[in-house]
Amino acid sequence: MIAVENVGVTLGGESIVEGVSFDVPRGSLVGLVGPNGAGKTTIVNAINGLLAPDEGRVEIDGDPMPRLSAREVSRRVATVPQDSSMSFEFPVRDVVAMGRTPHRSRFERESAADREAVAEALRRTQVAEFADRSIDEVSGGERQRVILARALCQRSPCLLLDEPTASLDIGHGVRILRLVRDLVSEGKAALAAIHDLDLAARFCDELVLLAEGEVLAADTPREVLTEAHLEAAFDVEVAVTPHPITGAMSVTALSDRPTRERSVHVLGGGQAGAAAIVACRKAGFETTAGPLPEDDVALARARAFGIEVTTAKPFAPITPAVRREVARLVRDADVTVLASDREPYYELATRSERTVVLGEGSDATATEATTASATSENEAGTDPTRAEGGAVLDSRAEDGEVEAEERKSDARRRVWVANGDDLVAGIERVLDERDEGEN
Amino acid sequence: MERGARTVLWCTGLSLALVTSVLASATIGPVRIPVEVVAKVVLDAVSVPTLDLVGGSGKPTAAAVPITQVGIGVEFVSPFDLSAPETSRVIVTQLRLPRIVLAAIVGFSLAAAGTVMQGFFRNPMADPSIIGVSSGAAAGAVAFIVFPLTVPFGLQGMAFGGALAAAFLVYLLATEGGRTPVATLLLAGIAIQTFLGAMISFMLLQAGWQLQEAVYWLMGHLHSSSWDEVVATLPVALLAFCMLAAYARDLNVLLLGxxxxHSLGIEVERTKRVLLGVASVITAGAVAVAGVIGFVGLIVPHVMRLLVGPDHRILLPTSALAGAVFLVVTDTVARTGPAELPVGIVTAALGAPFFIYLLRRREVHAL
Known part of the structure; x- marks a missing residue:
């Protein structure tokens, strides 16, 4: 019904949306989600003809928009705007009846069809009970229903809703969306800009995620509402879990995410590295990562968070330049998390004063493996995984000065082994010990 | 009650009030003329165009007097002959009625335009002069009075032309890329009004002995009104009113924002142009013959909105009729005092306290 093709809108020389494409088929409710200022309202206005797109086109039921007059558009598309400013004393019934405007010529009187449409709209939105009150006397939730009733009166095949649930309590929000779902199941096509992601996930067939004027993802709610997508779009830590009752995806913004002064460097990629990056970020540590191969899952995570990361070529030895870069990150970090059992990572980990090793299959929550006096060179030397450490030693020789410096601190190195679930506890533990040592 | 029925009821009532006030006003003046004499004079003056079946012999009633022959077979026939005294007839038909009828037309026009402007601007302070119409008319009129100009239709022509030119200038200033934001229009209107105000002050300084005439015009007046002015203004007022009435529903929808x-199918910019244009014309017509009469276009719509509600389908005709009644009454007060006052002084002096009373009772607070 509604086809948006490569739409771009520029207002006052500033690009608001760019290259936006999606379809709203008959009988489906598509949610437009994204942060404030992402261009949701702009898209809605481009579809109802309030804005003419500078690029691309919008088609309603196969008709390209610019050819339609306001009246023709309003017979095809009904809009429930974000907020209707109504400070005058029209009776609710009259406001609803204004929805018949597209169907009446200037001199035509109210017809039986008009009256019937108004009565049905009043009934379906449960506005009938206060139809004779003045619009400026009804509550916000009632007013939103009045506006929806007005849109229903238009009897249009397409319905646009701009933040229909904003400023409504949960009961009214759910009621409005359930009514929209009913209308959709009768064959209407509906597009709703919604900022409540849980409601969007629960009621929409598909979601279009906008960020900074571009479509970041467009698919079913399950595919669109991923942590990586949302964190990239909203620039805030989120947790996405299935809701225990509705089963729809539920998004929690961890807006009060703890910001800790401490920094962590994650050594190692793959699933373990990715999990470690997420855990550290969620816990509020300043996080860096690397070296990570260019096709690694951990790299995708790191990029979604926008953290500093050193990349390396997959299946190739670590180059001296990468090694130096990572060594710098490790030295700068308060704690290094070793999430790999590969040789070069072990070696890099020795440059950190405090290391947490992700141990596999350990039942212990946070086992003290090695402490101050009993660390490092000797132990590492006896480690079977370091049997073929020649290459490592070679590369070390390149920055001998740094090595010397590192050796000095060896006496104070602390290493913990923690399993994935207790990584943060492990990090805190090593940090505590260091603080004690300092005191 | 159904809206249609309410509209008819209110309009009928106000029309009766208008007829009553016109007749009552015609009795008042230096010479008191009893109301039954006024009624006789008016009925005598009534002439009905009829199809002349016989050919100029005045068949329908014996006393029929053919006044004008328009085309073939149409004849104006006066159905009544109640033989009112000749002096009363002259006073009523030649002196009082033209002025009273003109007052009704001016009040009607200003109140209709005021209603439209308040709805259009969604601003309770809007009145017909808000887009510079009155200032333009005043500038034109003062220029005509002060400088020796020769223009078609004289003073009224200059005032009418000045009014429309000012409104058009404001519209052009506020329009960019085919859109005319209401707030910009308001500000452009104020800027032009201020500028024209300066021009008028300057011209008044140069006026010399014409100063009194110019100031009198500026205050709004209806004295020395003639049937010619009625004939010139009435068609403008009626035609413009009908167009505004046709847009009453669009005006309601525009109140939604x-x-x-737009999403309800109104071509917003075109509708705004029509409303602005027609409201400017109807205001210009009134201001051209009566000068700047303040407050009618501001308070009458407010009072009627309190009484009939915000729906323009009932508000517009009732406001227009109430405006007519209001100006007939205030002009009667203006001309019966010890010294005749410009009616603009009376409307403001009576209107402002009444408006303040409504304001304090919190009955007027918004549209």
Whole structure:
């Protein structure tokens, strides 16, 4: 019904949306989600003809928009705007009846069809009970229903809703969306800009995620509402879990995410590295990562968070330049998390004063493996995984000065082994010990 | 009650009030003329165009007097002959009625335009002069009085032309890329009004002995009104009113806000142009013959909105009729005092306290 093709809108020389494409088929409710200022309202206005797109086109039921007059558009598309400013004393019934405007010529009187449409709209939105009150006397939730009733009166095949649930309590929000779902199941096509992601996930067939004027993802709610997508779009830590009752995806913004002064460097990629990056970020540590191969899952995570990361070529030895870069990150970090059992990572980990090793299959929550006096060179030397450490030693020789410096601190190195679930506890533990040592 | 029935009831009532006030006003003056004499004079003056079946012999009634022959077979026939005294007839038909009828037309026009402007601007302070119409008319009129100009239709022509030119200038200033934001229009109107105000002050300084005439015009007046002015103004007022009435429903929808109106199928910019244009013309017509009469276009719509509600389908005709009644009454007060006052002084002096009373009772607070 509604086809948006490569739409771009520029207002006052500033690009608001760019290259936006999606379809709203008959009988489906598509949610437009994204942060404030992402261009949701702009898209809605481009579809109802309030804005003419500078690029691309919008088609309603196969008709390209610019050819339609306001009246023709309003017979095809009904809009429930974000907020209707109504400070005058029209009776609710009259406001609803204004929805018949597209169907009446200037001199035509109210017809039986008009009256019937108004009565049905009043009934379906449960506005009938206060139809004779003045619009400026009804509550916000009632007013939103009045506006929806007005849109229903238009009897249009397409319905646009701009933040229909904003400023409504949960009961009214759910009621409005359930009514929209009913209308959709009768064959209407509906597009709703919604900022409540849980409601969007629960009621929409598909979601279009906008960020900074571009479509970041467009698919079913399950595919669109991923942590990586949302964190990239909203620039805030989120947790996405299935809701225990509705089963729809539920998004929690961890807006009060703890910001800790401490920094962590994650050594190692793959699933373990990715999990470690997420855990550290969620816990509020300043996080860096690397070296990570260019096709690694951990790299995708790191990029979604926008953290500093050193990349390396997959299946190739670590180059001296990468090694130096990572060594710098490790030295700068308060704690290094070793999430790999590969040789070069072990070696890099020795440059950190405090290391947490992700141990596999350990039942212990946070086992003290090695402490101050009993660390490092000797132990590492006896480690079977370091049997073929020649290459490592070679590369070390390149920055001998740094090595010397590192050796000095060896006496104070602390290493913990923690399993994935207790990584943060492990990090805190090593940090505590260091603080004690300092005191 | 159904809206249609309410509209008819209110309009009928106000029309009766208008007829009553016109007749009552015609009895008042230096010479008191009893109301039954006024009624006789008016009925005598009534002439009905009829199809002349016989050919100029005045068949329908014995006393029929053919006044004008328009085309073939149409004849104006006066159905009554109640033989009112000749002096009363002259006073009523030649002196009082033209002025009273003109007052009704001016009040009607200003109140109709005021209603439209308040709805259009969604601003309770809007009145017909808000887009510079009155200032333009005043500038034109003062220029005509002060400088020796020769223009078609004289003073009224200059005032009418000045009014429309000012409104058009304001519209052009506020329009960019085919859109005319209401707030910009308001500000452009104020800027032009201020500028024209300066021009008028300057011209008044140069006026010399014409100063009194110019100031009198500026205060709004209806003295020395003639049937010619009625004939010139009435068609403008009626035609413009009919167009505004045709847009009453669009005006209601515009009250929802321009974006909502657009999504309900209103061609917003075109509708705004029509409303602005027609409201400017109807105001210009009134101001050209009566000068700047303040407050009618501001308070009458407010009072009627309190009484009949915000729906323009009933508000517009009732406001227009109430405006007519209001100006007939105030002009009667203006001309019966010890010294005749410009009616603009009376409307403001009576209107402002009444408006303040409504304001304090919190009955007027918004549209």
């Amino acid at each position: 321009e974006e909502d109106a």
